[in-house]
Amino acid sequence: MTGISSDDAALAARAAELTPSLVDRLVRLARIPSVAAPGFPAEPLLDAHRALVEELRAVGVGQIDQVLLDGMTAPTVVADVPGPPGAPTVLVYTHYDVVPAGDEGLWDTPPFEPVVSADRVVGRGVADSKGNIAAILGALQLVDGRPPVTLRIVLEGHEEFGSVYEEHPPAHPELYAADAIVIADVGNVRPGVPTLTIGLRGSVTMTVEARTLDTDKHSGQFGGAAPDARTALIRALASLHDARGDLAVAGLRREPWTGASYTDDEFRELAGVLPGVPLVGTGDLGSRIWSGAAVTVIAFDAPPASAPLNAVASSARAVLNLRVHPAQPAREAGEALAAHLRAQRPFGIDLDVTVGEAGDGFLAPTGGPAFRAAQTALRTAWDGAEVGTLALGGSIPIVMAFHEAQPGAEKLLFGATDGYANIHGPNERQLLDELTRTVVALAVFWRELAAGPTGPGTAGPGTTDPGTTDPGATDPGADR
Template sequence: MRVAELMPGLVEDLKRLTSIPSVASAGFPAEPLLAAHDFVIDRLRDAGVVAIESLTIEGKTAPVVVAEVAAPPGAPTVLLYTHYDVVPAGDESLWHTPPFEAVEKDGALYGRGTADSKANVMSIIGALKVFGGRPPVGVKVIIEGQEEVGSPFDTYPPSAPELFRADAMIIADVGSVRPGTPTLTVALRGSAQVDVEIRTLAGDKHSGQYGGAAPDARIAMIHLLASLHDAQGDVVVPGLRRTEWTGATYTDEEFRELAEIEPGTATMGTGGLGERIWSGPAVTVIALDAPSTAAPMNAVAAFCRAVLNLRVHPEQDAAEAQAALVRFLSAQRPFGIEAVVTAGETGNGFAATLNGPGYDAATAALRAAWNAEPQTMAGGGSIPLVMALHQAVPAAEMLLFGATDSYANIHAPNERVLLDEFAKAVLAKATFFVEYARRAGGAP
């Protein structure tokens, strides 16, 4: 098989790309980002792609690699997206290997960005290389360099829809539920922010002189936040959508391991795990004003502010869900105290079409590559890019699959990609080109 012949070279290229510390965060040098950008262009040229450009978006440092292969007569066009930037390595003492030296060990390649998302970069390039840069479908490749720090594609696609015009899109920034299980991500929860403020006094007062009668804003806030969940940990806010999840999900043991839940500590909520983390709401306190335990103050708090993150059912409008949370919090009166509740940013979720030629082709490609029945899963986190692309080209089928898996330690120490999963991701994309051409009318 052509993919097997290409894999040694693709692995070496992945090692070289991983060794480039292309961190896009503020305070890091731009030179590695540009080096990674240039490396991607060189590899695309090596794969036989001729039409390659660099797109610079105002206010962004890293240029976007934009490549295109024209469709054969009657064939559909596929857009493939991923990114070449990475998050910082963090505390390097927690790494078993140097984060920006790709180390191959026990069938895996370790290094920052191996899974998120440089293996996906190379899987796209590898799939094109299978056909010498002339696949049986038209191809557009979008590989950006600032996904981790506020992607320009969170908002840019609707302003330039022709650049993204395609019949199907593969978002290669995800992976499988577990190694060996080919997985399509078919839904993403939406997100909304809500700010809550409570003021009870003109200023903090000594707890010995006033505590017990003076209304403590921090205590009131704690009671207000506690009203969001019942005794089992389920969100009780009316108007937030929750449905049963019928696709693949983690076992309880897998989830406890992945979430690093302390022994003896129960998970929150009732019902299926997929329902709790993917097709139901979640409210998290992401900020709370309080003195550090390293510097406690004997004072009744006059003011307290909290910031909440609401995760929303993939098919519920995020603003609608946010309004439900605002109404609920505004109606509460802990100790008769009123809170000021303010709506913040929102981002809608995503639910894929499961009956189009792209979905059928992706299912067939994953089945062939992994020699296993494909599963569907969702993502608890939002990917604004997906919705922006959908707004730009609403008719395109959105397909999310990639080379990583839930155990890849993305954004954490000892990030890794399994080389067998990497090879299967290359094969899946190459097979998708063939299957999609056949199913969408471009090949017999």
């Protein structure tokens, strides 16, 4: 490695020596189809829980407890590793459940038979998020089970499908006291580019309905004068965007994004945009997918094209998903969208608009001691490369749960997954180099935080250090 000290180079060399054992652990975990979705068997989740406990004990973790709430099939693992007296506390979180394999015909190899090659492991869950579990285990190995901080490791088994666990931290904040909380459910913008995720968009679900007739009517007899509910609803939904694809809804926050991002070509490849099909919207890509709102029609009631009906529709309903700027209250954004739709009155028809579930996003302050320690750690692990900041267009509810429980703890999002890992898709993969470097990053982060201003005799859990605000995520313009 270049651009780092000889001691850190030696640390990296040792991490490289540990990589075969990390791969063995990852393969063992990835063979278990630990899907927590309704309708899937419980036993694989319980098998994964047992395997995790064994792996934690194998790297020297002695105190292992669990949280099992009504509605949870498998427990959340809560493991503690004491640090030196007065050392800061770090909570590290990720999850061991996975999404289903989907259409196995799209996989090059069986999804739950992980395949190891020279530079990667391919299989369901290897990146989201069992690779991050392997990295946590590897970092403990790297420090011989004696970290310079007090560690609380939280490994959830229900993250992917509406977990009730996220209710636990706000209800029991004392169990989650920490100086820093690391959410290891993310990774770099692209392989080899160290990245801290600092923003998550919020989310709102909304139902929009048009009702026009007492029942459906024959289109030949009544079409042309009888108001078709589907046409009215389509007209209202079309008002959400202008001709360029930008949102045309007042009150939704959007600002330019100045952190790390994808090129348009990279994004087209990642999104699978077909040749000749343009991207929608204007302005920088980051402001469209991270620091701005987006509306997607996620359901629409209509007969399928394979079974059309010659009828004027008496009612029509759509469900929308609104993604919200990380710093805008989700409920506020939802009401702005609802007000826009109610004002449309297509053909003079009133719409029934219902704002459903709303979850706030998250925008992390930057510049605090843990943030600086993480920057140093990622820079070290990636050979002195400059560390970028990133946001995610999706939400991670547990981040807000931890924030509600411990608002003074710095929240940091980094891990072994990268933007090309194809999580939730076929041929999901974990790069071995990203895995090994994440092991180094975690170990160096613990070291740097322990040596910094939150060490013995200074700030402890619950102490707020607002630091500074990353300009790429918070204040470059009033219309973000």
